[in-house]
Amino acid sequence: MRTTLSDLLASKHVLLADGATGTNYFKAGLSSGEPPEFWNIDRPADVTGLHQQFVDAGADIILTNTFGCNPHRLKLHGAQDRAYELAKRAAELARSVADKATRPVVVAGSVGPTGELFEPLGTLTKEAAIASFTAQLKGLRDGGADVAWIETMSAPEEANAAAEAAIAVGMPYVLTYSFDTAGRTMMGLMPGAAAASLSGLAVAPLAIGANCGVGAPDILVSLTEMHGSPFPLVTKGNCGVPHFEGTEAVYSGTPQLMANYARLAIDGGARIVGGCCGTTPEHLAAMRVSIDEHERGERPTLDAIVTRIGPLMNSAPVINPARPARGSRR
Numbered sequence: 001m002r003t004t005l006s007d008l009l010a011s012k013h014v015l016l017a018d019g020a021t022g023t024n025y026f027k028a029g030l031s032s033g034e035p036p037e038f039w040n041i042d043r044p045a046d047v048t049g050l051h052q053q054f055v056d057a058g059a060d061i062i063l064t065n066t067f068g069c070n071p072h073r074l075k076l077h078g079a080q081d082r083a084y085e086l087a088k089r090a091a092e093l094a095r096s097v098a099d100k101a102t103r104p105v106v107v108a109g110s111v112g113p114t115g116e117l118f119e120p121l122g123t124l125t126k127e128a129a130i131a132s133f134t135a136q137l138k139g140l141r142d143g144g145a146d147v148a149w150i151e152t153m154s155a156p157e158e159a160n161a162a163a164e165a166a167i168a169v170g171m172p173y174v175l176t177y178s179f180d181t182a183g184r185t186m187m188g189l190m191p192g193a194a195a196a197s198l199s200g201l202a203v204a205p206l207a208i209g210a211n212c213g214v215g216a217p218d219i220l221v222s223l224t225e226m227h228g229s230p231f232p233l234v235t236k237g238n239c240g241v242p243h244f245e246g247t248e249a250v251y252s253g254t255p256q257l258m259a260n261y262a263r264l265a266i267d268g269g270a271r272i273v274g275g276c277c278g279t280t281p282e283h284l285a286a287m288r289v290s291i292d293e294h295e296r297g298e299r300p301t302l303d304a305i306v307t308r309i310g311p312l313m314n315s316a317p318v319i320n321p322a323r324p325a326r327g328s329r330r
Helices: 005-011 022-028 036-042 044-057 071-077 080-100 126-143 156-169 216-225 255-267 281-293 302-309
Strands: 061-063 106-111 147-153 173-177 207-212 233-237 242-245 248-251 270-275
Touching (some): 022 044, 022 248, 044 080, 044 281, 061 080, 071 126, 080 126, 106 126, 147 156, 173 233, 207 216, 207 270, 216 233, 216 255, 216 302, 233 255, 255 281, 270 281
Parallel strands (some): 207 233, 233 270
Antiparallel strands (some): 242 248
16 A cells, blocks of 8 residues: 655654664574675565564554665675666565555665765765765665665765755655764764754755664654754664674663653654664564554653663763753763
């Protein structure tokens, strides 16, 4: 049942985005260093199988298996000329699952960073970044993705380049940054400046927010710092924090923790809630129940966040714990 993200945002209070791709693929046999995007061709049943599990768990939005599907990332595997092919196939696989669903499900084309630094810190130019994202986004569009999901961004310059590419190919877009460095992105952007980082673009985003980073408590603080954004807010947090058991990275978050995270995210103003690294279909099903049963309450304080789901992993913000955790991390 095809729909648009705009329609879902207009018709539903809070939407559930899906969980992790890479960490679930590792459980299914993905090798370290192997690009997940190759599975769109080599193991399509595993790709559609994970999409289906997330839809069965209640996801309203599923992300394509294309996080690293831009030429700059793919060149590490000698596949820089396959960005369009792999992205198109990924969108087709997700589309096939969404179209069979008995309720509206949005296919979001995942667009991650290039892995390069912009000039003058690096060699990446705006023109090269736009060209790289355009190759990927054309494949996502032609394969049937409904919206570009630009995620895990750090540099506003790169985020804007991806947004410009989405606009140029005629796709609406969502943008999420990763505030993983003492409450900022790696390039120093604060959560409260996320909306302003997109000013001047010809088309505004459908939503902005935060994803990945560190643990669930930290991303909730980032969310509260975006309070007052002119755009709907997204939070797609990691399932706890990872630790190693042998050579395997295991995430600490339980379904109950992620259910509590979803409730706090709703209270923090999120319109789209999902999971990132470590989030399984089981976690997502618990989040679905929380979203359906929870009525939005007061914006959570830092004290409430820490009490209910644990301590921050980043530098502790300077904040009065009795007040909302907005504008708090430095």
